[in-house]
Amino acid sequence: MAKVFIYPATSLILSDLVARYGHEPLGSALSIREHVQTPGFDSPPIQMTSEDPQKGLKWAAVEVPSGIRGRMALYGPLVEEAEAAIIIDEPDLAFGCMGCARTNELLVFMLREKDIPRLELRYPATKEEGVTFVAKIKQFLKDLEVKE
Amino acid sequence: MSAKEQPVRIAQITCGAEYSGIQNEITSAAETVGAKMFYPDVALKDVKRAYKDFGLPVKSPDLKLAIARAQAIVEGRIEADGIFIASCFRCAEAAIVRNELRRYILENSKIPVVSYSFNERTGASTLLTRLEALSTIAKRRALMAREVQVGTTMGVDSGSSTTKCIIMQDNKIIGTGWRPTTDVLNSADEVIALALEESGLKISDIEATGSTGYGRFLVGKHIKADLIQEELTVNSKGAVYLANAQKGFATVIDIGGMDNKAISVNDGMPGSFTMGGICAGASGRFLEMTAKRLGVDITKLGALSMESDGGENVPMNSYCIVFGTQSLVNALAAGFKPADVAAAACHSVAQQVYEQQLQEVDIKEPVIMVGGSSLIQGLVRAMGRMLKTEIVVPPYSQYIGAVGGALISSGFVDKKVKEA
Numbered sequence: 001m002a003k004v005f006i007y008p009a010t011s012l013i014l015s016d017l018v019a020r021y022g023h024e025p026l027g028s029a030l031s032i033r034e035h036v037q038t039p040g041f042d043s044p045p046i047q048m049t050s051e052d053p054q055k056g057l058k059w060a061a062v063e064v065p066s067g068i069r070g071r072m073a074l075y076g077p078l079v080e081e082a083e084a085a086i087i088i089d090e091p092d093l094a095f096g097c098m099g100c101a102r103t104n105e106l107l108v109f110m111l112r113e114k115d116i117p118r119l120e121l122r123y124p125a126t127k128e129e130g131v132t133f134v135a136k137i138k139q140f141l142k143d144l145e146v147k148e
Numbered sequence: 149m150s151a152k153e154q155p156v157r158i159a160q161i162t163c164g165a166e167y168s169g170i171q172n173e174i175t176s177a178a179e180t181v182g183a184k185m186f187y188p189d190v191a192l193k194d195v196k197r198a199y200k201d202f203g204l205p206v207k208s209p210d211l212k213l214a215i216a217r218a219q220a221i222v223e224g225r226i227e228a229d230g231i232f233i234a235s236c237f238r239c240a241e242a243a244i245v246r247n248e249l250r251r252y253i254l255e256n257s258k259i260p261v262v263s264y265s266f267n268e269r270t271g272a273s274t275l276l277t278r279l280e281a282l283s284t285i286a287k288r289r290a291l292m293a294r295e296v297q298v299g300t301t302m303g304v305d306s307g308s309s310t311t312k313c314i315i316m317q318d319n320k321i322i323g324t325g326w327r328p329t330t331d332v333l334n335s336a337d338e339v340i341a342l343a344l345e346e347s348g349l350k351i352s353d354i355e356a357t358g359s360t361g362y363g364r365f366l367v368g369k370h371i372k373a374d375l376i377q378e379e380l381t382v383n384s385k386g387a388v389y390l391a392n393a394q395k396g397f398a399t400v401i402d403i404g405g406m407d408n409k410a411i412s413v414n415d416g417m418p419g420s421f422t423m424g425g426i427c428a429g430a431s432g433r434f435l436e437m438t439a440k441r442l443g444v445d446i447t448k449l450g451a452l453s454m455e456s457d458g459g460e461n462v463p464m465n466s467y468c469i470v471f472g473t474q475s476l477v478n479a480l481a482a483g484f485k486p487a488d489v490a491a492a493a494c495h496s497v498a499q500q501v502y503e504q505q506l507q508e509v510d511i512k513e514p515v516i517m518v519g520g521s522s523l524i525q526g527l528v529r530a531m532g533r534m535l536k537t538e539i540v541v542p543p544y545s546q547y548i549g550a551v552g553g554a555l556i557s558s559g560f561v562d563k564k565v566k567e568a
Binding site: 042043044045046048049050051052053054063064065066067068069070071074093094097098099100101102104 | 163164165166167168169170171172175192195196206207208209210211212213235236237238239241242266267268269
């Protein structure tokens with residue numbers, strides 16, 4: 001079992017595929033759930049406070065917009081935990097919407113910098129490409145298991 | 149807000165607010181002024197269509213969503229009384245979207261808009277005046293439409309630097325009071341006493357009162373004001389009234405002691421506005437510092453600055469009051485004359501207001517400058533040169549908030565007469 005960071009981190013399909021092949025998906029659902037379920041916060045809708053952008057300073061400098069630093073406070077720890085990554089380039093909005101393009105650039109860069117198995121795929125445009133797309137993800141996840 | 153009154157519904161079109169941890173600040177600022185923020189709901193297909201229609205090729209999905217939300221409101225699919233557009237400070241992509249959406253909404257609807265760039269330290273108090281103005285424009289259109297003052301009314305403007313009072317009777321100013329703000333309530337009492345003395349009236353003669361400025365809530369409660377209203381709407385109303393520009397477009401610029409307001413007005417109603425700069429280097433406070441360093445009274449700074457051609461040759465352009473003061477000291481040490489330095493300080497403030505704020509409102513003539521800083525001729529000249537237009541400084545321009553308060557609160561005289 002490996003911890004696999006999924007990009008887009010909001011993709012339920014990727015999350016499901018990773019879990020289905022016995023690995024742990026690392027995505028937004030985890031870190032946002034932690035925020036939403038932590039009692040005592042009063043900052044709807046995702047309960048982030050102004051301290052989160054300060055935590056984000058670990059991954060992005062002070063001149064980086066606060067929204068990016070706040071997002072990095074959610075994603076940064078997950079990237080550090082990741083043992084593998086699946087990155088989908090230019091995904092459709094419906095596949096998994098990641099709000100900030102600049103955060104996304106930083107995230108993908110951090111994943112590429114990390115010495116972990118990584119699968120990068122272009123978002124499929126046709127049904128045939130879709131079948132190949134899923135098959136490649138499946139193979140990548142199976143190979144991860146073998147290496148373990 | 150009375151039990152029957154519905155809250156003003158303000159559509160929130162933001163990118164990054166939740167992740168910057170300031171969402172609660174936005175919500176609570178809105179609640180304080182009797183407004184309710186809501187996210188306009190749009191479907192995925194709307195996002196794809198809107199983003200394509202709008203034609204701005206942004207990468208961030210949250211900005212695509214912002215475009216779709218704005219389009220849904222403009223096309224009437226979602227109803228809103230006001231729109232709050234905001235994004236992270238320092239994000240260039242969001243700044244482009246914010247500006248273009250603001251322009252798009254203003255050109256295609258009559259819904260008031262305020263735009264803002266926040267950081268993680270943005271608090272409810274910073275947002276309060278902006279959301280209060282949005283809510284006031286939406287809620288009090290009838291009151292804001294008042295063009296003539298009736299009866300005997302009083303306006304008190306409790307500003308960050310000075311407190312002002314105006315007494316009006318039958319559309320004429322009959323009493324004025326002005327004092328530096330020290331203790332908020334004492335300063336208010338003093339200016340009221342001065343204005344009453346000048347007018348020859350007693351407080352019991354006053355039929356309605358209005359308060360505005362930073363101390364509006366405290367002073368308003370103290371004098372039992374009929375109207376307690378933020379300075380953006382009050383000042384713009386007072387400005388077009390005094391400048392005799394109540395019909396058509398106008399732009400009101402108020403460079404205050406603590407922050408600045410630039411308001412685009414149409415038929416006396418504020419349309420878009422910006423408030424506050426990045427640093428006090430772009431405020432009246434910098435001119436106070438300059439006067440102090442030059443050893444002249446602030447009231448003499450304007451005349452001194454006019455002895456110079458404009459001071460553009462003095463290196464002084466800082467976004468920070470500390471570095472601005474440093475430039476000032478350096479300029480004096482380099483042998484520039486005090487008049488040139490005074491003019492340079494005026495030029496620097498005008499330039500920063502132009503760069504930081506006037507880009508966000510549509511400049512339409514007449515351009516009216518109000519507030520105490522409008523009495524500094526060098527600043528008015530610098531702003532006129534910057535905007536390439538003749539700036540209008542109406543009589544009583546330093547009392548603008550108090551005049552607006554006296555004018556708008558006279559709406560309560562009619563009401564009291566009817567009730568009686």
